[in-house]
Amino acid sequence: MALARIQVPKEAKRGELVTVRVAIQHPMETGFRYDNMGRPIPKNVINTVVCRYNGEEVFRAEMGSGISANPYLQFYVVAADSGELAFDWIDDAGERGSERVALTVVA
Amino acid sequence: MNKPNRSRRRFIAGAAAGAVIAQSRLARAQLAIQPLGPLIEKLTNGARVNEGRVSVDIPRLADNGHSVPLKVSVASPMNEREFVKTIHVLSERNPRPLVAAFHFNPHCGRAEVVTRVRLNGSQRVHVIAGLSDGSYWSGSAEVEVTETACLDAT
Amino acid sequence: MSGGARALRIAAWVLVGSAAVVTCAAELPIPRSALKQGSEFAGAEVRAMQADEFSNPGMLWVTRGERLWAEPAGRDGKSCASCHRDAAASMKDVATRYPQVDKAAGQLVNIAGRVNLCRERHQHAQAFPLESEPLLALTAYVTYQSRGLPMNVKIDGEAATHFERARERYYRRMGQMNLSCAQCHERNWGRTLFNETVSQGHGTGWPGYRLEWQNFGSLQRRLRACYSGLRAEMPEYDSRELVELELFLAWRETGLPIEAPGVRR
Numbered sequence: 003m004a005l006a007r008i009q010v011p012k013e014a015k016r017g018e019l020v021t022v023r024v025a026i027q028h029p030m031e032t033g034f035r036y037d038n039m040g041r042p043i044p045k046n047v048i049n050t051v052v053c054r055y056n057g058e059e060v061f062r063a064e065m066g067s068g069i070s071a072n073p074y075l076q077f078y079v080v081a082a083d084s085g086e087l088a089f090d091w092i093d094d095a096g097e098r099g100s101e102r103v104a105l106t107v108v109a
Numbered sequence: 110m111n112k113p114n115r116s117r118r119r120f121i122a123g124a125a126a127g128a129v130i131a132q133s134r135l136a137r138a139q140l141a142i143q144p145l146g147p148l149i150e151k152l153t154n155g156a157r158v159n160e161g162r163v164s165v166d167i168p169r170l171a172d173n174g175h176s177v178p179l180k181v182s183v184a185s186p187m188n189e190r191e192f193v194k195t196i197h198v199l200s201e202r203n204p205r206p207l208v209a210a211f212h213f214n215p216h217c218g219r220a221e222v223v224t225r226v227r228l229n230g231s232q233r234v235h236v237i238a239g240l241s242d243g244s245y246w247s248g249s250a251e252v253e254v255t256e257t258a259c260l261d262a263t
Numbered sequence: 264m265s266g267g268a269r270a271l272r273i274a275a276w277v278l279v280g281s282a283a284v285v286t287c288a289a290e291l292p293i294p295r296s297a298l299k300q301g302s303e304f305a306g307a308e309v310r311a312m313q314a315d316e317f318s319n320p321g322m323l324w325v326t327r328g329e330r331l332w333a334e335p336a337g338r339d340g341k342s343c344a345s346c347h348r349d350a351a352a353s354m355k356d357v358a359t360r361y362p363q364v365d366k367a368a369g370q371l372v373n374i375a376g377r378v379n380l381c382r383e384r385h386q387h388a389q390a391f392p393l394e395s396e397p398l399l400a401l402t403a404y405v406t407y408q409s410r411g412l413p414m415n416v417k418i419d420g421e422a423a424t425h426f427e428r429a430r431e432r433y434y435r436r437m438g439q440m441n442l443s444c445a446q447c448h449e450r451n452w453g454r455t456l457f458n459e460t461v462s463q464g465h466g467t468g469w470p471g472y473r474l475e476w477q478n479f480g481s482l483q484r485r486l487r488a489c490y491s492g493l494r495a496e497m498p499e500y501d502s503r504e505l506v507e508l509e510l511f512l513a514w515r516e517t518g519l520p521i522e523a524p525g526v527r528r
Contacts, residue, residue: 060216068208070176070225071477080218172306173474173528258457259492
């Protein structure tokens with residue numbers, strides 16, 4: 003499974019805007035490259051990344067070959083209840099990946 | 110101490126230019142600028158696109174076309190009544206003009222996303238934002254993308 | 264001339280001669296006060312990408328290396344941690360002393376070479392293929408433990424022959440372009456080549472993430488890219504020429520802190 007790193011603050015106040023950052027190791031193969039033998043390397047990019055906060059979808063990215071290799075995303079989430087941010091992604095070859103991180107919310 | 114030799118400097122510059130020209134022929138084809146009208150129409154279902162509210166933050170000169178940092182933000186209260194639903198990033202020069210689509214909802218709190226994109230040459234990057242009230246807004250920014258100076262065959 | 268006076272004269276010349284040799288070897292081509300990191304020649308965005316540890320793609324490999332460090336391998340299922348415990352302690356400042364000569368192998372080795380020697384000798388496991396993901400990850404992780412520490416390699420004793428050979432290589436022209444490393448990185452650093460600024464050619468940011476590769480790679484890969492830029496035949500990975508060149512670069516940057524994993528265009 004592709005290695006991913008997620009960054010959220012250690013804790014947040016309820017209602018506060020939380021910065022969420024994710025970096026996933028993936029070549030995001032464009033399909034326009036050729037190998038040493040002149041054969042085209044097939045396209046394979048992470049096409050969908052979904053972020054769920056305590057089970058509810060908060061952010062979704064549909065990406066193409068125009069997103070750089072080892073995709074990096076930063077977005078925001080409003081801190082509600084303590085719980086978990088879950089990331090799930092899938093690439094063109096059908097390979098799935100997921101990573102979870104705890105989010106602590108104080109009153 | 111050695112003083113830089115002018116003719117040697119000119120030679121290095123010329124040699125490097127030779128390397129660059131040769132590499133351009135090997136590199137992926139630099140497509141011509143393409144009109145994004147039809148694609149935008151498809152994404153908005155023919156709805157009118159207003160200019161404004163969308164801010165596209167991208168370096169004026171990219172260090173390398175393979176990875177250009179991009180920040181898109183849309184002015185919106187992001188509450189249940191009024192929020193940004195989608196942000197589409199479009200390239201007028203990439204072989205696939207639709208770079209990405211980002212989907213938001215009020216839980217986001219702010220309609221902003223940062224990522225890194227691939228840009229196939231100098232161009233204008235366009236962003237179309239779709240709001241919860243059915244309206245569409247656009248913004249864009251120009252980027253210069255150059256080829257690398259020396260051929261890297263590794 | 265009397266025997267005593269003659270002996271004194273010879274001794275004086277020997278002293279002057281050896282002083283000259285020591286001075287030549289000890290004098291850095293770019294003085295320590297003028298040394299600049301590779302990141303100083305990069306654009307603002309690339310510098311920002313490197314400086315922010317989360318934004319730095321190289322950290323994906325450091326993280327992978329951290330996981331591999333604890334992974335059992337080989338005949339007895341030993342991990343790196345089995346012997347070296349916490350890398351932050353045991354590997355601190357290790358990268359500042361490489362490349363160095365491994366006595367048992369009688370070879371000059373870099374960090375990656377050291378990792379593979381450990382794998383074979385102590386873990387009784389197969390060496391990782393050169394420039395492979397696990398080897399890059401472990402090299403990144405080990406080098407990372409010396410982040411911020413100044414380079415300080417030995418070039419005397421067993422390293423002397425390697426150093427001299429590398430120095431000769433550094434100043435000798437090569438390739439279709441017929442240029443030496445020194446012509447760009449010693450005489451013309453700071454000037455622009457196309458839209459890029461020529462760096463001083465240090466290795467302190469390596470292994471690192473190169474935007475052009477969209478991948479993480481070793482200093483050797485970056486050096487091979489230099490050869491290809493000059494339209495010279497690229498030496499094989501881990502060839503004596505490349506490891507020796509790494510030693511020369513390490514000496515050239517004496518005093519410069521390690522900034523790996525670097526991000527470069």
